[in-house]
Amino acid sequence: MNKKLRKWFRGLTAGKAVHFLLALLWFGLTLFPLYFTVVSSLKLDNEIWDTMFQLPSIPQWENYFKAAETAGILSAIVNSVVISLGSVAIMIVCVMMSSYVIARRLIKRAKALNLYLLAALMIPLQGAIVPIVQMVGAVGGKNNFFVLMLIYVGLNISISSFILVGYIGGISREIDEAAAIDGCNLFQTIFRIIFPISMPGVATAAIVGFLNVYNELPIANVILTKTENRTISVALLAFQGDYQTSLSLIFASIVIVIIPILIFYLLCQEKVEHGLASGAIKG
CATH class of the missing domain: 1.10.287 (Helix Hairpins)
Structure with missing residues (x-):
């Protein structure tokens, strides 16, 4: 050694x-x-800053049970997962079609459309909250999961297009021609031929979109006003009061929240790295 x-x-x-x-x-x-x-998460509130770097003298495991009971963490996680999966499913269907059209230049100004989508990445979310809330109020979409899913689809299309346009652009056009010879129409070519080949890029776009939706707070906090509809990000605000904030319960809740996401990411880490690298190089 x-x-x-x-x-x-x-x-x-x-x-x-x-x-x-x-x-x-x-x-x-x-x-x-x-x-x-x-x-x-395993300390009392007064211990957190007094012994910041030290392990807890007596681990407070009950913090996790209090956190789950106080804020309804488990139901909030279910809401977040449902909204995230629904948003990602709709987004992938839409982005696969648009990315294929842009990558293959099937319409005029396809390059300009791609630049337009990329430019949307530079617009901060805070600048879009007011028009989004006004639009939701106009259609009566408060506390409606489907309306919230559509909003998240729109917010994540740009980053997903950035990933998939580059990935699909690296796939040989001969595959498209072979599919056309076999009698495939445009939709069959996209979803039966290109989609399986683009799976690393699709997985990357899906994971990035899932994490963005799962962790989003401002829009969910405004649109989901009912307690039973709260997502996990909104539920964490329950520990912050006007005169007191329970830091230990907040940290316990964060640990509960990040465990499923951490496991999900570790299982899909290879696909994320491969998809991002391939999309960047091929783009």
């Missing part, structure tokens, strides 16, 4: 050392918030 370490240090150049230190720094900056959240 010592020989391996000595050999590694001999081959260590200044550039490699800088890269290693930057990676180590990034790892620490990424790991600390997770450590702080988990440790704080």
Whole structure:
């Protein structure tokens, strides 16, 4: 083992050392918030800031049960998952068709349309809240999950198009021609031929969209006014009162919330990285 370490240090150049230190720094900056959240979730409120970096003297496991009961975390997670999955399903169907048309230049100004969708990424969500709320009020869409799903579809189309246009653009047109010779129409070509080939890109767009919808707060907080309809992001606000904020319960709730997302991401991590890299290179 010592020989391996000595050999590694001999081959260590200044550039490699800088890269290693930057990676180590990034790892620490990424790991600390997770450590702080988990440790704080097991403490009393007055212990959190007094012993910020220390493990709890007596783990307060009941914080998790109190958090789940106080804010209705479990039902809120179900609402968030339903809305997220519904939004992603609608979005993938729409984006697959639009991305194929743009990537294959089947319409005039396809490139301009692609730039228009990319430009939408630069518009902050806060700038769209007022017109969105006015539109929802006009159609009577408050506390309506389907209306909220359509809003999320519109908000996530740009990033999904960015991923899929680049990915589909890297697929040979000969595949389309072979499908046409076999008698496939446009929709069959997209969903029976291109869709399976584009699965890494589709998975990436779906995961990114799912995470965006699952974590969204401002719009859900305005549109979902009934307690039973709250998403997980809105439910977390229940721990913040006018005169007191229960930090330990907030941290416990965050841990409960991130566990399914963390598992979901770890299972799909390879597809996310492959899809993003392929979309960027091919685009």
